[in-house]
Amino acid sequence: MLIEKSSDWKEGFIERLENRQSWDSWTLYKMSYDIAKQNLITDFSGLQSLKYVPTVTPLAHQLEVAERVIEEMNGKAILADEVGLGKTIEAGLILKEYMIRGLVKKALILAPASLVNQWVEELHQKFHIPAMLYKKNYELDYVDVVVMSLDTAKRSPHKEKIYAQDYDLIIVDEAHKLKNHKTISYTFVQNLKKKFCLLLTATPIQNDVFELFYLVTLLKQGHLGNYDSFTSVFSGSKRDVDQDNYLKELVNQVMVRNRRQDTGVKWTNRQVQVVPVEFTAEERDVYQLLSELKHVSPVFSDAFSTMTLQREMCSSQEATLGTLKKLYAECSTSEELAYVNDVIQRLDMLDIHSKAEKAVEIILNANDKVILFTEYRGTQNYLHEYFHSKGISSVIFNGKLSKNSREWIKHLFKQNAQVLIATESGAEGINLQFCHHVINYDLPWNPMKLEQRIGRVHRLGQEHDVHIYNLAIQQTIEDHILDVLQGKIGIFEKVVGELDDILATNY
Amino acid sequence: MYPQQIHEYLRQFFNENKCPIINENEHYLNIQLTIDMDKKIMNRPFYWKYIESVNETPNPAQITLITDIQQLKEGVKGEVVHFGSPRLHQLFRVTKEMGSFVKMYEQVHSAPDGQMILTPWLGVNYKISYCSHQTKETLYSLGINLMTGAVFQEFQERLTKLDLVKDSPEQVFNLPYIITPVRALDRLDAVVDQMVREEDQTWAEEAKKRWQKDQAVLDYFYEGQDEKPECYEIEKNAMEERFKPRITIEVLNGGLFYLIGDHARSQMHK
Numbered sequence: 001m002l003i004e005k006s007s008d009w010k011e012g013f014i015e016r017l018e019n020r021q022s023w024d025s026w027t028l029y030k031m032s033y034d035i036a037k038q039n040l041i042t043d044f045s046g047l048q049s050l051k052y053v054p055t056v057t058p059l060a061h062q063l064e065v066a067e068r069v070i071e072e073m074n075g076k077a078i079l080a081d082e083v084g085l086g087k088t089i090e091a092g093l094i095l096k097e098y099m100i101r102g103l104v105k106k107a108l109i110l111a112p113a114s115l116v117n118q119w120v121e122e123l124h125q126k127f128h129i130p131a132m133l134y135k136k137n138y139e140l141d142y143v144d145v146v147v148m149s150l151d152t153a154k155r156s157p158h159k160e161k162i163y164a165q166d167y168d169l170i171i172v173d174e175a176h177k178l179k180n181h182k183t184i185s186y187t188f189v190q191n192l193k194k195k196f197c198l199l200l201t202a203t204p205i206q207n208d209v210f211e212l213f214y215l216v217t218l219l220k221q222g223h224l225g226n227y228d229s230f231t232s233v234f235s236g237s238k239r240d241v242d243q244d245n246y247l248k249e250l251v252n253q254v255m256v257r258n259r260r261q262d263t264g265v266k267w268t269n270r271q272v273q274v275v276p277v278e279f280t281a282e283e284r285d286v287y288q289l290l291s292e293l294k295h296v297s298p299v300f301s302d303a304f305s306t307m308t309l310q311r312e313m314c315s316s317q318e319a320t321l322g323t324l325k326k327l328y329a330e331c332s333t334s335e336e337l338a339y340v341n342d343v344i345q346r347l348d349m350l351d352i353h354s355k356a357e358k359a360v361e362i363i364l365n366a367n368d369k370v371i372l373f374t375e376y377r378g379t380q381n382y383l384h385e386y387f388h389s390k391g392i393s394s395v396i397f398n399g400k401l402s403k404n405s406r407e408w409i410k411h412l413f414k415q416n417a418q419v420l421i422a423t424e425s426g427a428e429g430i431n432l433q434f435c436h437h438v439i440n441y442d443l444p445w446n447p448m449k450l451e452q453r454i455g456r457v458h459r460l461g462q463e464h465d466v467h468i469y470n471l472a473i474q475q476t477i478e479d480h481i482l483d484v485l486q487g488k489i490g491i492f493e494k495v496v497g498e499l500d501d502i503l504a505t506n507y
Numbered sequence: 508m509y510p511q512q513i514h515e516y517l518r519q520f521f522n523e524n525k526c527p528i529i530n531e532n533e534h535y536l537n538i539q540l541t542i543d544m545d546k547k548i549m550n551r552p553f554y555w556k557y558i559e560s561v562n563e564t565p566n567p568a569q570i571t572l573i574t575d576i577q578q579l580k581e582g583v584k585g586e587v588v589h590f591g592s593p594r595l596h597q598l599f600r601v602t603k604e605m606g607s608f609v610k611m612y613e614q615v616h617s618a619p620d621g622q623m624i625l626t627p628w629l630g631v632n633y634k635i636s637y638c639s640h641q642t643k644e645t646l647y648s649l650g651i652n653l654m655t656g657a658v659f660q661e662f663q664e665r666l667t668k669l670d671l672v673k674d675s676p677e678q679v680f681n682l683p684y685i686i687t688p689v690r691a692l693d694r695l696d697a698v699v700d701q702m703v704r705e706e707d708q709t710w711a712e713e714a715k716k717r718w719q720k721d722q723a724v725l726d727y728f729y730e731g732q733d734e735k736p737e738c739y740e741i742e743k744n745a746m747e748e749r750f751k752p753r754i755t756i757e758v759l760n761g762g763l764f765y766l767i768g769d770h771a772r773s774q775m776h777k
Contacts, residue, residue, distance in 0.1 A: 001711065002753040003700065009607065009758035010692060016608045017688055017763075027523045028606030028673055029760055031516070033632055033663055035599050035645055036759050038508065040634075044641040044710060051508075052591030072751060074640045074717060100643040128593055168748075192737055195745045220721075221742055222728030 041101060045071050049096040049127075056126045058093060059265060061258045062086055066093040068256060075103075075196035076219055078175070078255040082500060083202040083452060084431075085258055085461020087390050088119070091171050091198050092127045095145075098196060099129065104168040106144050111173035113149035114428050115481050117403060119173070134158075140165050146494055150177065154188035168195045175199035176448065178218060179211035190218055202455065203448030204255065209234055212251065212495060220254055245493045257497055260458075266440070268436075270458060272468040272501040274482065277358045279473055282350055287313050287476060289343050290320070297336040299327050300414075310377070310477040315442050316356065317347050318378035323335070355471055356386050362469055363392055363419060369435040371420045373427070375442040380421050383441075393417045399425030402461045408429070424449055433461040440470045443478060447485045447492070450502045470503060508577035508590045517572055517588070518599060521698075534573050534575040535583050540567045547601055566658050607764035611671040615679050625675075627653040627684040629691040630662045631761035633699050639714030639752040646759070647699055651691045653684035658698055666764065684687070688763060696756075703754055711752035718750035 001220040011130045015021045035382055041048055047066060050058070058066070061081070069077045069090075075098065098104035109131070111119050116133055123131040123145065132138075140161050140217045150172070152158055158485040170192055172178065178186050178199070199219055205212045213234075224230050224247075234247055279287060289307045291302040300306060305327065309418050312319040322342065330338045363370050374380055380396050387394045395409050395417045413420045424444070435457050440450060448471075458466045483501055493499055508516075514533065521528060521538050524595040530537035540548070545567035546555055557563050569583025572594070588595050615623045637643045650662030659665070675681060686694070725742055729735050 001704070001708070002751070003703065004753060004755040006755075009761065010689070012606055013692065013761065014689060016610070023610045023673075023762070024606050024608050024760075025523055026609050026611055027519065028602055029609045029762070030606070030667060031519065031523075032603045032606035033646075033648075035516075035602060036632070036634060039599075040642045040646060041642060044637075044643045054589050054591065070641070074721075102636065103638065103640075103642060128591055130593070144552040158586060191741060193741050193745045193748075195748045217728075220724065221738070222726075226728050226730070283680070313597055336555075507574065 012401060038419065045142060047093065047097055048100045052096060052100060053093075056089065056092075058089055059086065059260045059263060059264045062090050062093065063181075065090045065256050065258065066097065069094055069198070071099060073254060075169070076194065076198075076254065078199045078201065078204060078215060078219060080201060080204050080255050080257040082258065082260050083455025085260065085263060086460060087202070088122055088173075089126070091173075091200060092123060094198060095123075095169060095171070096127045096129060098169060102397065106116055106165060106167045107146075107169040107171065108153075108165075108167045108192075109145070109147040109171045109173070110150040110153055110457075111147065112177070112428055113151060113461075114403075114406070114425075115173060116147050116149050123147075135390070140478065148187055149283050150188075152290070154184050158237070159188060163191070168192065169197070170194055171198045171200065173200045174211045174245075175201040175215065176203050176206055177213070178215060181214040181217075186214070186218065194219070203451055203492075205488075205496055206448045207488055209247075209491060209495055215484045216251065216254055223254055239318055247495055247496070251495065255496075259498060260500060265460065267464050268458070269465040270454070270468065270501050270505065272470070272503060272505045274470045274472055274504050275358060275362070277355050277471055279354055280351070280478070282346070283354060286346050286350065287344065289339075289346070290324075293340070296339050297333075299336070300329045307477060309482075312378075314355065314473045314476050314478050315374060315376050316353050316379040316382040317350055318382040319376035320378075321347055322376075322378050342458075352386065353382075355441065355473060356383060356452075357398055358471060359383065360390050360392065360439060362389065362437075362439060363387075366400060366437045366467070368437055369413070369418060369420075369438040370439060371422060371427075371432065371435055371453075371457065372439040372441050373422055373424065374442060375423065379422065379441065382424065383421055387419060392419060394419035394421050397422040397427065398422060399423060400427075424453070427456055431459060431461075432456050433459060433463075436462060436464040436466045438466065438468045440468065443470060443472060443481045443485065445481060445484060447489050447499075447502050451499070454500075454502070509611060510589070513588060513590065513595065514574040517574065517598070520602060529569065532581065532764045534579040535571060535573045535581070535585060537569065537571045537583075537585070539569050542567050548597055570670075603759070605652060607760045609653065609760075610764075611666075611762060612675045612679075612681070612765045613767050614670040614672050615767065623676075623679045623767065625679050625681045625765035627682060628662075628665060628764040628766055629688050629695065630764050631692065631695050632663055632759040634700070634757045634759045636755045636757070637710060637752070638755070639711065640717065640749050641710070643710070643713075647702065649695050649698060650764070651686070651695055653686045653688065653691055654682060656686055656691075656694070658695070660661065669766065671764070675765065679765075692761075700758055703756065714750045714752050718746060721746055721750070 018021055046160060065079065069075060079090055080473050081087050095104065095107055108117055120131050120133050123129040129145055131145040131147050132143045140146060153162055178189055180186060197219055199215060204215055213224050213230050225463065233243060290313055291306065294306050308323055309320060313324055324340065324344060331337050331340055361373060377398065380398065384394055384396055393416060395412050397409050397420055410430060438454055438457060440453065444450065454468055472482055489499060489502060509697050517536055524544055526544050527539045528536055529539055542565055549568050560724065571583060572588045573579055573585045574588055576587050586594055613625060628650050633647040635645045635647065648663035650659045729739055759771055
């Protein structure tokens with residue numbers, strides 16, 4: 001057994017014996033002993049941190065997570081509670097506990113740029129942890145708890161500065177950003193020493209089961225076997241229920257996931273519906289022409305551009321025109337140019353987009369605050385203008401806004417505007433419990449993006465039932481997207497666990 | 508710690524450090540810091556450097572500490588102090604720093620038959636931390652008689668029952684120690700070491716088991732690879748840091764104590 005001793009006290013004692021320093025006060029001596037006795041950690045298990053954070057009242061499920069991660073999982077875990085259950089509180093409790101117990105001195109928190117300020121504030125206010133926001137030219141030697149955006153951290157020279165430190169705990173927020181093992185982010189985190197490590201994500205699987213494999217492997221190499229053995233057992237068509245259950249069990253050894261309904265907190269309901277929309281005859285013509293483009297010119301021959309145009313056509317003329325004009329510039333023969341030109345003309349002549357009309361109908365019916373998510377900036381502007389013409393006030397929210405503007409727009413939405421028109425990246429991490437209508441104007445390929453969107457409003461503090469409208473134009477690529485979404489939800493539920501309704505409420 | 512306990516602690520701390528309490532009720536304290544205390548806790552070295560270099564009259568800070576915000580009705584503005592707040596833990600650290608070494612004499616009120624003899628003792632309070640992936644702490648308070656070498660446990664508890672003073676009372680004879688304090692300290696260190704080694708080691712075995720299990724999982728991942736990549740070594744080291752059981756022994760505080768012998772004490776009370 002390794003026993004470490006320090007001789008600091010002995011040296012001080014000798015100085016006093018030799019009258020080189022004066023003796024201390026008996027009262028302070030006794031006080032010091034009493035404090036030490038009172039603050040003594042007498043047990044290996046249990047949470048000390050609660051005494052230290054009297055302003056935080058964690059919910060039962062948050063306490064359970066903190067205890068389980070520390071006592072059973074040895075401080076290495078994926079925290080995968082559903083959106084809005086307070087993963088930050090759980091991570092804060094665990095960090096605080098380790099700091100009190102002296103097991104963590106230095107900690108690194110990696111979060112999306114839009115959330116770093118929130119982390120610093122919460123750690124200060126709720127947990128009294130002196131976290132610092134990383135700034136360029138910072139000397140990391142003198143900062144014990146640092147919050148950084150993952151995108152900054154993974155690049156030189158920051159990367160090297162981090163590797164030179166010796167962090168005891170690494171926290172990665174929105175860890176689904178590490179799903180792809182070929183990215184710089186993944187490699188960066190892989191090469192960090194992880195004495196203790198927390199990966200926070202509500203959506204550990206977004207598309208396929210390999211994302212979970214790589215996430216778990218990042219945390220604990222070998223836990224799901226190596227790539228070959230994993231592939232041979234869990235991928236492809238050979239999978240059966242037994243294997244899924246086995247995988248689930250393995251995953252649960254390193255992952256904690258609370259669902260809203262298990263929390264003991266009363267949750268409002270989610271009313272989710274797919275709202276079918278019909279194209280007008282003119283719109284359908286244009287959609288057909290766009291789908292034919294791949295036969296007209298090699299510029300459009302890859303499946304991706306066709307699909308992009310189709311999806312954009314399901315969103316707005318503006319979104320479609322942007323891409324189409326770019327590709328037009330690449331066309332060369334007069335035949336191609338004429339065809340594309342014709343499509344552009346027709347697009348210009350189209351009336352109000354059918355989906356936009358449907359959106360207005362929903363907003364007027366709701367007669368309340370609404371968040372509308374779209375995938376395209378062009379559509380954002382288009383809807384903003386169209387809503388304005390209908391007398392509906394709206395504000396635009398996207399990833400290009402600065403921190404201050406984000407707060408300002410959020411404020412405007414709360415106070416004045418009826419509709420917040422947001423893109424995915426814009427809405428990350430913001431909490432809007434005062435609103436309970438969400439329109440998914442465009443559907444993403446990834447069901448977890450929908451879950452993240454809904455999570456902006458369906459979280460602790462929501463007092464009303466939440467209404468979700470998923471708009472899909474019939475007989476277009478959006479039918480296909482709905483199928484894909486359904487399939488991915490199926491995989492998630494088999495391996496990770498049940499999901500709250502995302503696409504439609506099952507009655 | 509309850510608000511009242513914290514309040515009492517703060518009062519005592521500032522009183523002991525000669526910082527006048529200007530205003531207070533049960534829920535807050537308004538304190539005038541001394542120059543020394545300002546330097547210790549207000550974290551403004553540049554101010555003090557400046558004041559001292561231009562020889563200006565120093566103006567140490569006043570602080571208001573609120574110990575129970577819920578009960579406070581007076582509308583006092585100040586720093587809210589509770590268990591876990593950085594200010595309180597800073598003061599805990601200062602207390603520890605300023606209460607590390609003492610030399611105390613037992614007060615003698617009446618010497619029944621002439622001169623009283625005081626026996627020298629070394630008392631040391633040890634804090635032991637047991638660390639692996641989890642932690643636990645214990646305190647050992649040991650005292651050693653510097654005449655006989657006899658060692659007692661729970662020494663601090665004995666001391667707090669006595670009336671101790673900073674200066675040797677008159678009309679007492681303080682026995683010169685036979686065992687030097689430094690040698691006695693080495694002796695106590697050895698005693699603590701022995702006590703720690705004889706304790707239940709289940710926690711360490713448990714940690715080693717978890718360590719071995721994780722190591723096996725990691726090795727399985729790289730099975731058949733002769734040249735293991737860097738991240739294998741990183742993870743292996745992380746595992747060692749996480750699970751390797753270790754014990755640290757730290758002296759919290761300690762001192763020299765001149766005490767009435769047990770024999771003399773019993774006679775005194777007759």
